[in-house]
Structures are given as C-alpha cells and as structure tokens.
Amino acid sequence: MNKLANRLECVDAGTEYCPCYLAELNECIVCSQLQGKKFCDCNWRGVCIFQEFVWAGYKAKATRSTVFSKVVKREEINDEVIVLTLKVPNKMARDLNEPGSFVFIRGYLSPSFFDTPMSVMWADEVEGIIKIAVQVTGPKTKLIANAKEGQEVYIRGPYWNGMFGHRYIKGTHNSKALVVLRGIAQAPGVIVILKLIQNKNKVIVLLDKGKVKANFIKEYLEKFDITFIETDLLTEEGQRILKEFIKDKEITVVYSGGSDEQHLNILEYLDTYNSEAYLAVSNNNKICCGEGICGSCEIEIEGQKMRTCKVQVDIRKALERKMLRG
Ligand code: FES
Structure with missing residues (x-):
C-alpha cells in the first residue's frame, strides 16, 4: 500500500470485523504497524487495531458469515423493480439497520461468483427480516429477482460502505436535512431518512422515479413525519425545486442517493448557495468482494489508491476526480 494509507478511514475499524484479512497481509487500511511499518501512526478512533490483532492471535477476527435466507415475500413493483423480504438472523438485521448497509445475495443453486451486492432498504431486528429492492440489469439480478416466496437464497453480510459521509448522517442532530433520491437509489435512502429522524432532524425528501419508473419507497415516507416531494430532477422544474431547498441555510446536511452526475449537480448547488452544509452520497463504485481484497x-485520488468497499472517501475529491475524467 502507499505511504499515506495510514490516514484513511475504514468503515470496519473498531467493529467486530476488525482486524480483517488485510491485517494478516500487512495491508491494513488504518494501522501503520499492520502495514509493515515500525511506528504507530493511525487516526485513532478509540480502538488499537494492532492490539486487537495480537489478542486475536495474529489473525483476522470474525469474518462475515454466509447464511441461508428464506424469501418471505416477493413484491413486483413493475417490470423494473422487485422488492424481496428476506428472513435473516436477528443480529444480522440489527447490524444492517445502519445507513449505507448492504449484503451480498445469490440464489441457493448459484456458485459464489453470482454474489451480488444489494443495498438494504429496511431491517427489522425483532422480526429478523430485511428488505431489498432489485432492479434487473443483468444475469445475476435476473436470477435474484426470479426467487420465489418460500425459496432460499444465500446472504453474506453485514457490510456498511454503501455510502460516503456516514459521519454527517450519524452526527447531525436537531437540525434540518435534505434527502434527494432517484431511481433504484431510493432503497438505501429509507434507512438514511430513519437515522436522520431518530436524531431529531426535520427531513425533506425529493423523490424521483428515475429509470425504475416508480416511487417505490413512498409507502414508507407516508408513515414518517416528514415532507416529501415527488419530482423529476432532470426537468427545469425539478432543478428549480432542488435549488430552492439547497438555498435554505437551515439545511445543514444533504444526502444524495443516485448517480454520480446527481451528486455533482448537488455539490455544485451547495458550493454556490449553501457551502456550509455537509454532503453524504451513495457509493456508486463497482463492488465485487466487499472485503478490500x-x-x-x-x-x-491524488496518487492515493483507495478500496471504496471499505474506505470512507472524501466526497468532494472523489467527485472532482470523476469530473476530470469526464
Ligand atoms: S470490492 Fe473487492 S476490494 Fe473492494
């Protein structure tokens, strides 16, 4: 790894899944000693990863388990989207009730390379269920979407780096937040909104059907005590509404769930009209193993390589890099 790697923020640091395989390979994202260096220099967050590694017998701690999960319910929203309710262990449901959560899922007859990362839309630890929304885009999602009620699928998790800017969503209390969701990225938006509500924030949601042609999280939003507006963000009217809300200086955090173009669009408005507000965004990078391997x-970014399934990257720098590459 490169010389700046010890200053990166790993989403798993300090959790029961840390230290991970990367520590065994001297490739830890955070700990300088577990990068093969002789000195201690990390962005200390209350847990010494090196000490944990020693206590674990110089091995990775718990690894994510793959479980059998029954399809409890299958809802066909339209030709584009299917919502699956899946039975999972209660602890897994609790762990997944966090912004940015995702799991890997595949049919029980499919080999492991069919594993597909899917954002968690809803998690109920009491009932031990999660809900995911599947947009059929290729062979893997087609197989998942074909799962019938009562059938079983494989689920691996929990994973959390489905968004960048965790700290802004978790750390904003008693304030006002704007959540902009488009297309299939509506799904992870539900747990983001829930977290903001739990933190006693006033939440405004802009909802755009996008390519999936349905506002499939509307039933959740109607139950929450929030303002939500259905719009088309690609129209002049949609842009006007977005701009008006971003101009509201009481808004201190914005979450963008959608394409990188959408993130950029919002970042530009923030720079112009509300530069104090924080931005959190959905992680749109291609995720395969989820383990940093x-x-x-x-x-x-700036010569530093980052594995975005684990690292909480600087959103602005990540988007600017995208902009430069076109
Ligand atoms: S998905 Fe494999 S390293 Fe990130």
Whole structure:
C-alpha cells in the first residue's frame, strides 16, 4: 500500500470485523504497524487495531458469515423493480439497520461468483427480516429477482460502505436535512431518512422515479413525519425545486442517493448557495468482494489508491476526480 494509507478511514475499524484479512497481509487500511511499518501512526478512533490483532492471535477476527435466507415475500413493483423480504438472523438485521448497509445475495443453486451486492432498504431486528429492492440489469439480478416466496437464497453480510459521509448522517442532530433520491437509489435512502429522524432532524425528501419508473419507497415516507416531494430532477422544474431547498441555510446536511452526475449537480448547488452544509452520497463504485481484497472498487485520488468497499472517501475529491475524467 502507499505511504499515506495510514490516514484513511475504514468503515470496519473498531467493529467486530476488525482486524480483517488485510491485517494478516500487512495491508491494513488504518494501522501503520499492520502495514509493515515500525511506528504507530493511525487516526485513532478509540480502538488499537494492532492490539486487537495480537489478542486475536495474529489473525483476522470474525469474518462475515454466509447464511441461508428464506424469501418471505416477493413484491413486483413493475417490470423494473422487485422488492424481496428476506428472513435473516436477528443480529444480522440489527447490524444492517445502519445507513449505507448492504449484503451480498445469490440464489441457493448459484456458485459464489453470482454474489451480488444489494443495498438494504429496511431491517427489522425483532422480526429478523430485511428488505431489498432489485432492479434487473443483468444475469445475476435476473436470477435474484426470479426467487420465489418460500425459496432460499444465500446472504453474506453485514457490510456498511454503501455510502460516503456516514459521519454527517450519524452526527447531525436537531437540525434540518435534505434527502434527494432517484431511481433504484431510493432503497438505501429509507434507512438514511430513519437515522436522520431518530436524531431529531426535520427531513425533506425529493423523490424521483428515475429509470425504475416508480416511487417505490413512498409507502414508507407516508408513515414518517416528514415532507416529501415527488419530482423529476432532470426537468427545469425539478432543478428549480432542488435549488430552492439547497438555498435554505437551515439545511445543514444533504444526502444524495443516485448517480454520480446527481451528486455533482448537488455539490455544485451547495458550493454556490449553501457551502456550509455537509454532503453524504451513495457509493456508486463497482463492488465485487466487499472485503478490500479484489481491487474492483479501487479508485485513485491524488496518487492515493483507495478500496471504496471499505474506505470512507472524501466526497468532494472523489467527485472532482470523476469530473476530470469526464
Ligand atoms: S470490492 Fe473487492 S476490494 Fe473492494
């Protein structure tokens, strides 16, 4: 790894899944000693990863388990989207009730390379269920979407780096938040909204059907005590509404769930009209293993390589890099 790697923020640091395989390989994202260096230099967050590694017998701690999960309910929203309710262990449901949560899912007859990352839309730890929304885009999602009620699928998790800017969503209390959701990215937006409500924030949601042609989280939003507006963000009217809300200086955090173009659009309005507000965004990078091993999610910012399935990247820098590459 490169010389700046010890200053990166790993979403798993300090959790029961830390230290991970990367520590065994001297590739830890956070700990300088577990990068093979002789000195201690990390962004200390209350847990010494090196000490944890020693206590674990110089091995990775718990690894994510793959469980059998029954399809409790299958709802066909339209030709584009299917919502699956899946039975999972109660602890897994609790762990997944966090912004940015996702799991890997595949049919029980499919080999492991069919594993597909899916954002968690809803998690109920008491009932031990999660809900995911599947947009059929290729062979893997087609197989998942074909799962019938009563059938079983494989689920691996929990994973959390489905968004960048966790700290802004978790750390904003008693304030006002704007949540902009478009297309299939509506799904992870539900748990983001819930977290903001729990933190006693006033929440405004802009909802755009996008390519999936349905506002499939509307039933949740109607139950929450929030304002939500259905619009088309690609129209002049949609842009006017978005701009008006961003101009509201009481809004201190914005979450964008959608494409990188949408994130950029919002970032530009923030720069112009409300530069004090924080931005959190959905992580749109290609995720394959989810464990920081395969490198398919890797991006490079200012010469520093980052595996975005684990690292909480600087949103502005990540988007600017995108902009430069066009
Ligand atoms: S998805 Fe494999 S390293 Fe990130």
